[in-house]
Amino acid sequence: MKIYPCQCGNTLHFENSSCVVCHREVGWCPVCEGIRSLDAVDAYTYSCNHCQSQLTKCLNYRDYQVCNRLVEVKTTWHEANAYCKCCNLNRIVPDMTVPGNREKWYNLEAAKRRLIYTLDLLNLPYGSIYDRFPLPLTFDFKGNVVQITQAGTDAIIAEKVFTGHADGTITINIEEADPIEREKLRVDFGEARRTLIGHFHHEIGHYYWQLLVRNTCEEECKAVFGDHTTFNYSYAMNQYYQYGPKLDWPLNYISAYASMHPWEDFAETFRAYLEMITILDTAESVHLLLEAEDAVDFEGAPFENMLLKYEELGIKLNEMNRTLGLLDMVPEVFTPAVILKMKFIHKLVKQGRLLKNNLQKQVVFA
Ligand SMILES: [Zn+2]
Numbered sequence: 019m020k021i022y023p024c025q026c027g028n029t030l031h032f033e034n035s036s037c038v039v040c041h042r043e044v045g046w047c048p049v050c051e052g053i054r055s056l057d058a059v060d061a062y063t064y065s066c067n068h069c070q071s072q073l074t075k076c077l078n079y080r081d082y083q084v085c086n087r088l089v090e091v092k093t094t095w096h097e098a099n100a101y102c103k104c105c106n107l108n109r110i111v112p113d114m115t116v117p118g119n120r121e122k123w124y125n126l127e128a129a130k131r132r133l134i135y136t137l138d139l140l141n142l143p144y145g146s147i148y149d150r151f152p153l154p155l156t157f158d159f160k161g162n163v164v165q166i167t168q169a170g171t172d173a174i175i176a177e178k179v180f181t182g183h184a185d186g187t188i189t190i191n192i193e194e195a196d197p198i199e200r201e202k203l204r205v206d207f208g209e210a211r212r213t214l215i216g217h218f219h220h221e222i223g224h225y226y227w228q229l230l231v232r233n234t235c236e237e238e239c240k241a242v243f244g245d246h247t248t249f250n251y252s253y254a255m256n257q258y259y260q261y262g263p264k265l266d267w268p269l270n271y272i273s274a275y276a277s278m279h280p281w282e283d284f285a286e287t288f289r290a291y292l293e294m295i296t297i298l299d300t301a302e303s304v305h306l307l308l309e310a311e312d313a314v315d316f317e318g319a320p321f322e323n324m325l326l327k328y329e330e331l332g333i334k335l336n337e338m339n340r341t342l343g344l345l346d347m348v349p350e351v352f353t354p355a356v357i358l359k360m361k362f363i364h365k366l367v368k369q370g371r372l373l374k375n376n377l378q379k380q381v382v383f384a
Pocket residue numbers: 024025026027028037038039040041042055
């Protein structure tokens with residue numbers, strides 16, 4: 019993640035919607051791709067101070083302040099009902115009549131925008147139902163129990179919400195956006211860390227398994243992560259929660275949870291890969307990678323170089339956190355078995371880029 023300069027000289031961060039020094043409104047310009055200060059043209063239109071594009075606020079920025087992205091105004095009249103490309107992926111959002119839900123929704127959107135930034139950095143394909151993308155990516159942010167009124171009756175059906183992925187839809191239980199609830203779960207499950215962005219990084223792994231592995235390179239994937247068809251998923255889940263992780267997990271898996279089932283192993287490894295990318299990107303932009311040749315070219319970099327830099331950086335970042343008694347930032351240990359799995363993900367990301375190119379060509383020539 020990068021940091022951006024305000025026109026007053028102050029530093030702007032990815033989540034900012036105003037500058038704390040000059041109090042100008044700021045937001046993400048989709049044209050020059052950065053957090054920029056905005057000059058108001060009229061009640062709904064702004065000019066990007068960097069590229070002078072005419073912009074309007076995403077509806078979730080304008081109406082709920084849970085987003086800080088803008089949308090380009092391409093016509094002379096306002097596209098008054100425009101969502102940014104991140105909010106366009108939402109299907110269900112938290113009930114705003116429930117106290118505390120706006121804060122949770124804000125945290126969820128902030129984490130989702132970071133995820134989208136990293137997918138764009140890697141040039142990975144994704145799209146919404148409006149883009150007619152082959153596997154539309156959709157987000158459902160649901161409360162712990164959603165009450166659905168049955169059509170035509172007063173009956174209320176309660177539904178327990180589990181964080182997970184199914185056919186392109188990522189569901190997040192919004193209690194995960196409550197830091198107290200999340201920490202309780204982290205301690206209960208004995209996890210090294212549990213973050214909101216971590217959930218997005220994990221669930222998008224399941225999404226890319228379906229988009230890039232299923233019916234494409236399933237055999238190669240089985241050879242690395244194990245045969246998902248021979249392990250019944252519900253049985254594996256029950257075993258995991260009853261008896262705990264496999265005893266050999268520190269040697270062969272990126273996390274304890276990864277040892278539950280080959281699909282979870284894949285998603286956990288995908289999460290760790292995205293974390294490596296996003297930490298290296300931030301380190302580079304704030305000059306934590308000290309030598310010029312440390313610059314990371316995410317599209318062409320050999321995997322071994324990236325991992326070496328990440329491991330060196332991880333030791334330092336963990337030591338910094340331990341100084342104040344915080345959890346390790348990079349708790350993973352990259353054993354030979356784990357490196358093999360990470361390499362598979364690295365290769366798959368390259369295949370993802372090819373798919374994106376092909377899809378773009380199809381749109382152009384359609
Ligand atoms: Zn400023």
